Amino acid sequence: QVHLVQSGAEVKNPGASVKVSCKASGYTFTAYFIHWVRQAPGQGLEWMGWINPNSGGTNYAQNFQGRVTMTRDTSTSTVYMELTRLTSDDTAIYFCARDGYKDALVWFDPWGQGTSLTVSS
């Protein structure tokens, strides 16, 4: 069974950075893109970017360019999302999600359980 398990909740000060992990299991890690999506409190879903676990290639949403970095460790089937220069607007739940089709970019399935980030002084 495919599972994505994310790291735990984080509390950060404004200006700091956060690195969230997403460990995959139950499938060939390098065969599917992984996306990151965030959800601010009471709000909708915002796509942040994707990483190709095979090549390490990435594509980031314009809103996050220059502040987000996605990486992967194929030895542990884990992807990471680092967000820098945090502000209170970054307070949200961050989800990783596997792409729904091998070697393609389509819908998202499944999703990780989410990681809560609170940015506050």
Place this chain on the structure above:
Amino acid sequence: EIVMTQSPATVSVSPGERATLSCRASQSVMTNLAWYQQRPGQAPRLLIYGASTRATGIPARFSGSGSGTEFTLTISSLQSEDFAVYYCQQYEKWPPWTFGQGTKVEIK
């Protein structure tokens, strides 16, 4: 960027009744549309892809239809576990992948 607009924002339905949710795209997405369910405190779950194909394990009471710019998610005979927020998402033209703002299905 393709803008996805869902309506209504909230729909009140009695258990056992039907709910009809709408999603409109600002330009054609063909049938490259997915629907997700998000229960409180949980991650989104894929219900429908390709506008009308149910994902693995999704009950037959969930059905999707539409193409181009107009889409519908129908939940026939609502069960207690179906009260949640539903999002549509286009994957025709990316980046970015874009979602609607969500429709909350609440108990009447």
